[in-house]
Amino acid sequence: MEYRRLGRTGLDVSRVSLGTGGPSRIGQRTHQDEAKSHRLIHRALELGVNLFDTAAAYSNSEAILGRALRDVSRDQYFLATKFTPTVAEGELEVITPEQMIDSCERSLQRLNVDAIDVFQFHGLVPENYRPAVERLYPTALRLQEQGKVRFLGVTEFFFNDPSHRMLLEALAQDIWDTVMVKYGILNLTAEDEVLPMARARDVGVFNMSAVRAKLSRPDQLEQLILKWKSAGLIDASALPDTDPLGFLVCGEVKSVVAAGYKFGAANEALSTVLIGTGDAAHLEENISTILGPPLPDDHMDRIRQIFGGVAESERD
Numbered sequence: 001m002e003y004r005r006l007g008r009t010g011l012d013v014s015r016v017s018l019g020t021g022g023p024s025r026i027g028q029r030t031h032q033d034e035a036k037s038h039r040l041i042h043r044a045l046e047l048g049v050n051l052f053d054t055a056a057a058y059s060n061s062e063a064i065l066g067r068a069l070r071d072v073s074r075d076q077y078f079l080a081t082k083f084t085p086t087v088a089e090g091e092l093e094v095i096t097p098e099q100m101i102d103s104c105e106r107s108l109q110r111l112n113v114d115a116i117d118v119f120q121f122h123g124l125v126p127e128n129y130r131p132a133v134e135r136l137y138p139t140a141l142r143l144q145e146q147g148k149v150r151f152l153g154v155t156e157f158f159f160n161d162p163s164h165r166m167l168l169e170a171l172a173q174d175i176w177d178t179v180m181v182k183y184g185i186l187n188l189t190a191e192d193e194v195l196p197m198a199r200a201r202d203v204g205v206f207n208m209s210a211v212r213a214k215l216s217r218p219d220q221l222e223q224l225i226l227k228w229k230s231a232g233l234i235d236a237s238a239l240p241d242t243d244p245l246g247f248l249v250c251g252e253v254k255s256v257v258a259a260g261y262k263f264g265a266a267n268e269a270l271s272t273v274l275i276g277t278g279d280a281a282h283l284e285e286n287i288s289t290i291l292g293p294p295l296p297d298d299h300m301d302r303i304r305q306i307f308g309g310v311a312e313s314e315r316d
């Protein structure tokens with residue numbers, strides 16, 4: 001494993017980290033036996049992963065993580081979790097500071113720890129960024145003073161904010177230790193401003209959903225490319241209709257998913273790339289892919305040429 005500094009937190013985190021949300025939720029979405037999720041978490045540690053991302057909203061992920069890590073020394077891993085700052089997903093009404101404190105206490109209990117390493121505002125959109133910060137950030141600072149959380153972060157709600165307006169405002173305000181962004185082959189937009197700004201301000205960056213959703217689903221990927229071609233968003237002759245990203249699969253790159261994670265981990269401004277999986281074999285494969293050689297320069301150039309002006313934006 002390689003390790004990178006998580007920006008101003010100074011934490012040395014693994015370049016690849018395990019995400020317990022997304023479509024897999026460490027196997028909960030397929031009703032996987034909890035023992036298998038524990039084996040996935042232990043395998044991650046064996047492979048050098050020292051950072052786990054979770055959230056109050058990810059079904060039982062926090063509790064599963066807490067149980068799996070019960071006998072692991074606390075200095076072997078970092079925990080990033082999140083609270084939901086609005087009364088319901090998609091709603092703009094911000095919760096009360098007391099509700100945020102309750103969520104933090106429940107996370108501590110479920111994770112079975114005294115302190116959360118990174119406490120994140122989950123999925124803010126531009127419309128509720130200011131109200132959420134004004135109402136809740138002072139209390140988040142108090143939780144930090146009390147030692148319940150070490151660092152504060154914010155994550156975006158990408159599918160509703162493909163040009164990252166919320167994160168741009170957050171980075172400009174410069175009150176966050178970390179940000180979580182979606183960056184990948186079909187979502188290059190963070191390269192323009194978010195990644196350079198985060199780097200300049202020494203903010204730690206998690207890359208979430210590097211391959212979700214379409215890169216990991218061949219039929220949906222073909223449909224998306226056809227849609228972008230017919231809308232004139234990408235050149236009709238740029239890619240074939242069938243297996244449009246097949247050109248990336250060659251040599252050491254065994255699949256489009258592998259190319260997606262490789263690309264999603266390559267930018268130097270990223271501290272860590274999250275892998276959302278319920279499958280230890282996938283995690284192992286993705287780690288070896290990410291730590292292997294980068295995509296060839298001509299493929300990187302072709303990706304930027306074709307996808308520079310588009311962004312996957314509909315919700316999964």
Ligand SMILES: NC(=O)c1ccc[n+]([C@@H]2O[C@H](COP(=O)([O-])OP(=O)(O)OC[C@H]3O[C@@H](n4cnc5c(N)ncnc54)[C@H](OP(=O)(O)O)[C@@H]3O)[C@@H](O)[C@H]2O)c1
Nearest residue numbers: 019020021022024155208209210211212274276277278282
């Ligand atoms: N707003 C937010 O705060 C936010 C939003 C989204 C995500 N996140 C965080 O980021 C993490 C990662 O995001 P994500 O889970 O959405 O996306 P992701 O890692 O880009 O993609 C996960 C999907 O790819 C599949 N996959 C992974 N490796 C594979 C392989 N080698 N071959 C085939 N399929 C593979 C997984 O299925 P399998 O289970 O079969 O491997 C899953 O369906 C989440 O778990 C969460 O912690 C945060």
